[in-house]
Amino acid sequence: MERIGIVGVGMTPISSGKKEVFYDASFEAARRALADARLDRGDLDQVVAAGYDLACGRTITNMYTTPAAGGYLKDETRISDDGMFALAQAWMRMGAGFATTMCLAYGVSSEAPMPLVSNLMFEPLFHRPFGMHSGNTAALQASVYCAESRTKPEDAALVVVKNLRQGSKNPRSRRVKPVTAKQVEKSPMAAWPLRELDLPNYSDGTVGLILAPEHEAKRISPCPVWIEGIGWSIDSYYLGERNLAELKSLSEAARRAYLMAGIKDPAREIQVFEVAEQSSYYEIMAYEALGLISPGGGAKLIRSGATEISGRIPVNPSGGAMASDPVAATGLFRVAEAVLQLQGRAGKVQVKGAQCALASVSSGPAGQASCVVILRRD
Amino acid sequence: MAEKKEEFIKVKANWNIPFTHSAGKCASHFFQEMREKKRILGIRCPKCQRVMLPPRSFCERCFVATTDWVPVKDEGVVESVSINYMEYTGMPKPPYAIAFIRLDGSDSNLMHFVGGVDLSDWKKAKDLVKIGTRVKAVWKEEREGRMTDIMYFKPVSAK
Amino acid sequence: MRRVAIIGVGQTKFRTRRDDATHEELTFEGVSRTLEDAGLSISQIDSFIYGTMDPFDGVNSPDKWCVGGAGAVGKPFIKISTGGTTGLTAGIAAYHQVASGAFDISMAVCTQRVGVGDDAQSILNTCVCPIYERDAGAGAISIGAHQASRHMFKYGSTDYQRALISVDAHKNALNNPNAHIQVDVNPEDVLNSRMIEWPLRLLECCPRSDGACAVIFASEEAAKKLCPHPAWVWGEASILDSYWWGERPDLADWDVLSLAGRRLFKMAGISNPLKEIDVAELYAPFTSQILLELEALGFCGHGEAGPLIEKGVFKMDGEMAVTPSGGVLCTNPIGATGLVRLTEAVLQVTGKAGQHQVPGAEVALAHAWGGTMQLHALMIVGKHKR
Numbered sequence: 001m002e003r004i005g006i007v008g009v010g011m012t013p014i015s016s017g018k019k020e021v022f023y024d025a026s027f028e029a030a031r032r033a034l035a036d037a038r039l040d041r042g043d044l045d046q047v048v049a050a051g052y053d054l055a056c057g058r059t060i061t062n063m064y065t066t067p068a069a070g071g072y073l074k075d076e077t078r079i080s081d082d083g084m085f086a087l088a089q090a091w092m093r094m095g096a097g098f099a100t101t102m103c104l105a106y107g108v109s110s111e112a113p114m115p116l117v118s119n120l121m122f123e124p125l126f127h128r129p130f131g132m133h134s135g136n137t138a139a140l141q142a143s144v145y146c147a148e149s150r151t152k153p154e155d156a157a158l159v160v161v162k163n164l165r166q167g168s169k170n171p172r173s174r175r176v177k178p179v180t181a182k183q184v185e186k187s188p189m190a191a192w193p194l195r196e197l198d199l200p201n202y203s204d205g206t207v208g209l210i211l212a213p214e215h216e217a218k219r220i221s222p223c224p225v226w227i228e229g230i231g232w233s234i235d236s237y238y239l240g241e242r243n244l245a246e247l248k249s250l251s252e253a254a255r256r257a258y259l260m261a262g263i264k265d266p267a268r269e270i271q272v273f274e275v276a277e278q279s280s281y282y283e284i285m286a287y288e289a290l291g292l293i294s295p296g297g298g299a300k301l302i303r304s305g306a307t308e309i310s311g312r313i314p315v316n317p318s319g320g321a322m323a324s325d326p327v328a329a330t331g332l333f334r335v336a337e338a339v340l341q342l343q344g345r346a347g348k349v350q351v352k353g354a355q356c357a358l359a360s361v362s363s364g365p366a367g368q369a370s371c372v373v374i375l376r377r378d
Numbered sequence: 379m380a381e382k383k384e385e386f387i388k389v390k391a392n393w394n395i396p397f398t399h400s401a402g403k404c405a406s407h408f409f410q411e412m413r414e415k416k417r418i419l420g421i422r423c424p425k426c427q428r429v430m431l432p433p434r435s436f437c438e439r440c441f442v443a444t445t446d447w448v449p450v451k452d453e454g455v456v457e458s459v460s461i462n463y464m465e466y467t468g469m470p471k472p473p474y475a476i477a478f479i480r481l482d483g484s485d486s487n488l489m490h491f492v493g494g495v496d497l498s499d500w501k502k503a504k505d506l507v508k509i510g511t512r513v514k515a516v517w518k519e520e521r522e523g524r525m526t527d528i529m530y531f532k533p534v535s536a537k
Numbered sequence: 538m539r540r541v542a543i544i545g546v547g548q549t550k551f552r553t554r555r556d557d558a559t560h561e562e563l564t565f566e567g568v569s570r571t572l573e574d575a576g577l578s579i580s581q582i583d584s585f586i587y588g589t590m591d592p593f594d595g596v597n598s599p600d601k602w603c604v605g606g607a608g609a610v611g612k613p614f615i616k617i618s619t620g621g622t623t624g625l626t627a628g629i630a631a632y633h634q635v636a637s638g639a640f641d642i643s644m645a646v647c648t649q650r651v652g653v654g655d656d657a658q659s660i661l662n663t664c665v666c667p668i669y670e671r672d673a674g675a676g677a678i679s680i681g682a683h684q685a686s687r688h689m690f691k692y693g694s695t696d697y698q699r700a701l702i703s704v705d706a707h708k709n710a711l712n713n714p715n716a717h718i719q720v721d722v723n724p725e726d727v728l729n730s731r732m733i734e735w736p737l738r739l740l741e742c743c744p745r746s747d748g749a750c751a752v753i754f755a756s757e758e759a760a761k762k763l764c765p766h767p768a769w770v771w772g773e774a775s776i777l778d779s780y781w782w783g784e785r786p787d788l789a790d791w792d793v794l795s796l797a798g799r800r801l802f803k804m805a806g807i808s809n810p811l812k813e814i815d816v817a818e819l820y821a822p823f824t825s826q827i828l829l830e831l832e833a834l835g836f837c838g839h840g841e842a843g844p845l846i847e848k849g850v851f852k853m854d855g856e857m858a859v860t861p862s863g864g865v866l867c868t869n870p871i872g873a874t875g876l877v878r879l880t881e882a883v884l885q886v887t888g889k890a891g892q893h894q895v896p897g898a899e900v901a902l903a904h905a906w907g908g909t910m911q912l913h914a915l916m917i918v919g920k921h922k923r
Contacts, residue, residue: 019400019402020403021399021401021405024402024435027436031441040441053592054395054592057395057397057399057663057667058666059592060619067777068436071777072438072777073776074776075777077619077629077630077775078619078626079615080617080618081616089615089633091637095633095636096538096632097538111399112397112398116395120393120595121598122596123559123596128391232613233611233612234611236605237604237605364598365601368604369601386556386557399668402668405669430781431783432669432670432781457687457788458683458686458687460682460683461735462674463733463734464658464733464734467656468662469658476674476679476683478782487782489669489670489673489675504735504736508690509690510690524668524672525670526672
């Protein structure tokens with residue numbers, strides 16, 4: 001299968017929403033991505049979109065966003081999950097013959113109460129009556145993980161401090177202020193052990209990526225970023241059947257992506273990690289699932305400062321989901337940030353000399369499904 | 379032993395999610411003009427020159443932003459029609475007729491009700507609101523800035 | 538790009554409600570039938586595509602719930618939702634997973650329980666734009682009704698011709714054990730049935746159905762080992778039109794389906810669709826759409842479908858059989874319906890359609906439309922490799 005390169009990136013500003021319509025945002029992101037690649041709509045062979053209908057209060061939302069992404073009268077499909085899963089499907093569609101591709105994800109969190117929307121993800125018989133939603137499911141997971149690993153709230157607070165500091169420096173992130181560990185520990189308790197600041201920052205934002213097969217990518221972009229490995233997996237829905245102390249689908253997705261990219265020691269071979277963290281504790285668990293440290297060692301890694309932008313394995317130099325979480329686009333934003341890092345265009349949050357990057361996302365309760373992408377520049 | 383008839387328990391559930399949809403810049407201006415001036419504005423694509431209704435901030439065909447507002451008449455021609463006789467949860471009370479109407483000065487068709495005529499018997503109604511019928515907007519007195527500020531379009535020939 | 542075969546299909550019996558099973562259990566039932574058909578075990582499936590339209594089942598992203606029923610725990614799994622096209626785009630997605638070389642065996646699984654919602658039309662209304670159009674009370678039936686009224690106006694098609702479409706579909710469904718509505722009707726029954734949305738009457742509209750369907754795609758090499766008589770994928774296409782109905786040049790002509798059809802026929806090497814295709818499983822929840830689809834796909838000229846239907850050209854024993862399964866008019870589990878079309882096309886070219894087998898069928902077309910008549914998906918399968 002021919003290599004696939006990312007040759008254009010377009011993002012809307014990430015915001016609290018409530019002003020723009022999501023399809024206008026799709027037009028804006030698509031236009032910026034096309035301009036970045038110096039292409040126009042006519043050059044696109046297909047559009048692969050991603051987004052959730054319920055958050056938008058409309059069914060089949062790609063009816064609105066795909067024409068806005070340049071898909072009028074073109075071949076298309078829509079993934080009803082985070083945009084990174086759309087990237088995976090787009091990559092396979094290109095392997096089956098499609099050329100220049102727009103992959104676009106729209107995240108809308110401002111039009112409906114997101115905890116209620118995520119509560120409806122639980123089936124009505126066994127889980128929904130208990131008021132489950134993405135936040136308290138993440139809390140359930142955090143409490144299990146803490147009990148097993150003896151990770152402490154102050155370790156998780158370090159993740160929040162790190163990511164919000166980075167977010168405050170990143171103009172592409174939602175506007176956030178840096179916080180101190182004390183502020184994190186004093187923020188209101190959301191669902192024990194998670195405080196408000198331990199959870200992602202629900203936002204609106206849209207991102208478009210232009211993909212091209214290698215022979216075209218090299219002509220379109222001076223510095224294409226190659227999809228070297230990609231893997232995805234899903235765990236059981238039943239929380240009672242899972243070991244919540246581990247992110248199983250994330251480690252399985254990573255195993256597949258590393259295998260494809262020929263990565264043996266991710267901590268040495270990859271220089272930038274963009275991980276869509278479902279909570280502060282999730283990021284620590286992700287260190288283990290991604291093989292950056294052995295199981296149970298996550299807290300040690302954040303304490304050591306290794307995952308700071310100045311550390312040896314920077315995680316979320318963009319600010320991650322703690323700073324901005326446009327649900328359904330958060331993962332594809334991670335990919336976009338990783339691309340900018342590899343191209344040396346990340347600005348104030350640039351990690352120097354990065355050649356290889358990883359982006360990941362999880363969706364569903366307690367990281368049920370995950371996708372991991374390995375990116376390289378020549 | 380006689381087999382007991384199986385019972386399947388049913389659990390009632392409702393999705394009751396409040397949504398607040400942003401109309402965005404383009405539709406907001408359109409609705410304000412309707413509310414304040416009883417005026418319908420189309421928007422012109424600077425490239426293909428089509429006047430679009432309802433107005434959108436970009437032309438998906440030419441992939442450029444739209445900017446020029448163009449007043450169109452609140453009168454036009456029915457291009458297609460259906461008349462509804464079934465009642466559904468949360469939907470308008472039948473009978474009601476849905477039409478796509480080409481307003482004078484527009485290059486696309488606007489969805490709205492056709493009313494002001496007796497729709498109770500489809501055998502008669504189908505001749506009152508048929509394709510090609512000229513219709514004119516009937517505006518509400520109290521307008522809030524949404525599509526229903528026009529109650530319906532009424533056949534010009536109807537009294 | 539690799540050649541791809543279909544090595545297993547299966548579907549549940551479709552009913553108004555399946556109170557004996559949850560969404561997850563229904564998924565399991567559909568997948569089990571498909572595995573049985575293919576003679577495979579679940580461990581042999583490398584990756585999964587799951588298709589469903591969320592709001593009908595009252596669960597947001599029911600795919601996450603149904604992973605276990607699909608047998609996908611620990612495996613790659615992607616959720617597709619594209620409206621009425623969902624089922625067929627799920628099939629196309631699984632096809633792409635294999636054609637690209639990413640996986641050798643991929644399964645598309647679709648489950649839908651339309652019966653869970655107390656009123657499907659109010660759910661269908663949520664796909665209409667809340668800012669400009671939702672207040673007008675349009676649902677899916679409005680689409681078929683407008684196409685019917687416009688087609689009558691432009692081409693002079695008649696209520697009687699549409700009644701014949703309904704009669705043929707119902708007769709075919711009697712021979713399909715999985716079909717939902719199985720009643721024999723005559724043209725008078727159709728014409729005397731209740732007016733739903735003028736000009737469409739009750740017997741011109743689909744039911745809402747519960748059920749599941751699954752299809753297994755395999756690379757040529759895997760198929761060689763696993764299946765002596767697979768169906769072969771000849772081509773596929775998807776297309777998207779404007780959301781806005783008012784942007785369509787004429788609702789009597791499904792011009793965007795014509796465009797997709799031309800792309801499909803080019804890929805599949807079809808030059809004369811009526812002669813070269815033996816069976817067309819068209820997606821028509823409303824009678825009027827058979828007229829538009831036959832004309833758009835070039836099976837006849839514009840305005841010719843009605844008279845040809847009166848002549849019986851598209852009956853089981855006609856020149857080309859249209860929806861020998863009874864089609865969407867008799868069975869509509871919305872997000873699974875497109876995959877049922879593909880399943881039926883595969884059954885025909887593999888000679889496994891039983892009572893509703895079209896003798897000697899070698900090439901079959903599957904179609905689905907979705908959204909506000911905005912999206913189309915198409916696939917052609919053949920008995921032989923292309």
